[in-house]
Amino acid sequence: MYNITIIAGARPNFMKIAPIIHEIENAKNRGNAIDYRLVHTGQHYDKNMSGDFFEQLQIPEPHVNLECSGGSQAVQTANILIAFEKELLANPTDLVLVVGDVTSTMACALVAQKLHTEVAHVEGGIRSNDWTMPEEINRLVTDSISNYFFTTSETANDYLKKSGVKDEQIFFVGNTMIDTLLKQMPNFKKPLVWNELSLKTKEYIVMTLHRPANVDEENQLKEMISEIMKHSGNMPIVFPVHPRTAKILEGLDISHNRLHTVSPLSYLEFNFLVKNAKAVITDSGGITEEASIMNVPCMTLRDNTERPETITLGTNELVGTNPSNIAPYLNKLFSGNWKQSKGIPLWDGHTAERIIKHLLNLN
Incomplete structure (x- = not known):
C-alpha cells in the first residue's frame, strides 16, 4: 500500500487538495494500492471552515487537526514542527504531500525530511523574488528540500531547473485550484x-x-x-x-x-x-x-x-x-479595452488526475 500524508494549513490549501483526494479515491476504486491521511495543521482558524465547508468540497473532514493557530511566524513554525513530528512518528507514511506556500508547507516538509520521508510539493517552483513576503521564504525552503515537484507553469519549471533540480523530479501538471474552480462553478x-x-x-x-x-x-x-x-x-x-x-x-x-x-x-x-x-x-x-x-x-x-x-x-x-x-x-x-483570457496550458480541470498518475508511477 502506497500511503500519502496530505498537509493543509489554511482554507485555500483545501481547495488545492480536494481534487487530489478525489483522484486518490478514484484510483483506489480502480484497484490501486494507494491511500491517504489528511492532516490539518490548524494554522489559520477560519470560522467558515465548518462541516459544510468540507461537504461543499466533497471531501471528508481531516483525520487530525494539529491546532497550531496563532502566534508569530516563528512561534507558529515551531508549534507545527513539534506537532507534526509527533503525528508523523505515530502515523508513518511513504510520502508527505504539501501544497502552496503557507508556513505549514515549509514546516511539514522539514519534519518529513528529518524523519527520512519523501516530500512532494504541489505548486513547486513558483517565485515572486520578493523576500519581504513570508510566502516567498516558505517556497524557497520547501523547494530546497523536496524530492518531487508538481508545477503549474513552464516558468516554475525553469526556476527549479536553474536551481539544480533534475528533470525527472519535475512534473508539469497544471493547477489543482482550477480543478476545484471548474468542478464547483x-x-x-x-x-x-x-x-x-x-x-x-x-x-x-x-x-x-x-x-x-x-x-x-x-x-x-x-x-x-x-x-x-x-x-x-x-x-x-x-x-x-x-x-x-x-x-x-x-x-x-x-x-x-x-x-x-x-x-x-x-x-x-x-x-x-x-x-x-x-x-x-x-x-x-x-x-x-x-x-x-x-x-x-x-x-x-x-x-x-x-x-x-x-x-x-x-x-x-x-x-x-x-x-x-x-x-x-x-x-x-x-473604455472596454481590457484583454481577454487566452487560456493557460494544463489549467483544464484534470491536474489532480495527472498528479495521481505520476505518484502511482513513482511508487
Whole structure:
C-alpha cells in the first residue's frame, strides 16, 4: 500500500487538495494500492471552515487537526514542527504531500525530511523574488528540500531547473485550484449581499486586500481606496473584509456610499461574486488565477507576482502599490479595452488526475 500524508494549513490549501483526494479515491476504486491521511495543521482558524465547508468540497473532514493557530511566524513554525513530528512518528507514511506556500508547507516538509520521508510539493517552483513576503521564504525552503515537484507553469519549471533540480523530479501538471474552480462553478451560490445591495451582473467591482504592505500602512490604504472610489464611476465596490483589515478601516473612518464592506464569504459565494463582477481589484495571488480562468478583468495591487502566466495569458494586470497607478487601469477597464483570457496550458480541470498518475508511477 502506497500511503500519502496530505498537509493543509489554511482554507485555500483545501481547495488545492480536494481534487487530489478525489483522484486518490478514484484510483483506489480502480484497484490501486494507494491511500491517504489528511492532516490539518490548524494554522489559520477560519470560522467558515465548518462541516459544510468540507461537504461543499466533497471531501471528508481531516483525520487530525494539529491546532497550531496563532502566534508569530516563528512561534507558529515551531508549534507545527513539534506537532507534526509527533503525528508523523505515530502515523508513518511513504510520502508527505504539501501544497502552496503557507508556513505549514515549509514546516511539514522539514519534519518529513528529518524523519527520512519523501516530500512532494504541489505548486513547486513558483517565485515572486520578493523576500519581504513570508510566502516567498516558505517556497524557497520547501523547494530546497523536496524530492518531487508538481508545477503549474513552464516558468516554475525553469526556476527549479536553474536551481539544480533534475528533470525527472519535475512534473508539469497544471493547477489543482482550477480543478476545484471548474468542478464547483455550477454550484456557485448567490450571497445575501447580492439582493441586499441590489447588485447586477457586470455592474459592480469586487475588491480584496489583505497584505500587510497595503492594509497596515494607514495612509497607503486610505489613498488606495480614495483613488479607487474616484475613478470607478458609479460602480458599487464590494469589499469582503478580513477582521484585521476591518479594525484598521474603522480607525481610518473610511466611508463612501458606493463602498460596501461585507463579512468574509464562503468559497462558493465569493466566486459567484467574482464570476459576475465587472472586475476584481486584489492583492491575492489565488484570486488572479480564478479571475483569469473566468475571464474577469483583474488588477493586482502589488509590485510583483509569483503567477506571471495570469498576466501573459490571463486577465490580470500588475498595477503596483503606488495609488497613483490605479486610475489608468480603471480608465482602461471602462473604455472596454481590457484583454481577454487566452487560456493557460494544463489549467483544464484534470491536474489532480495527472498528479495521481505520476505518484502511482513513482511508487
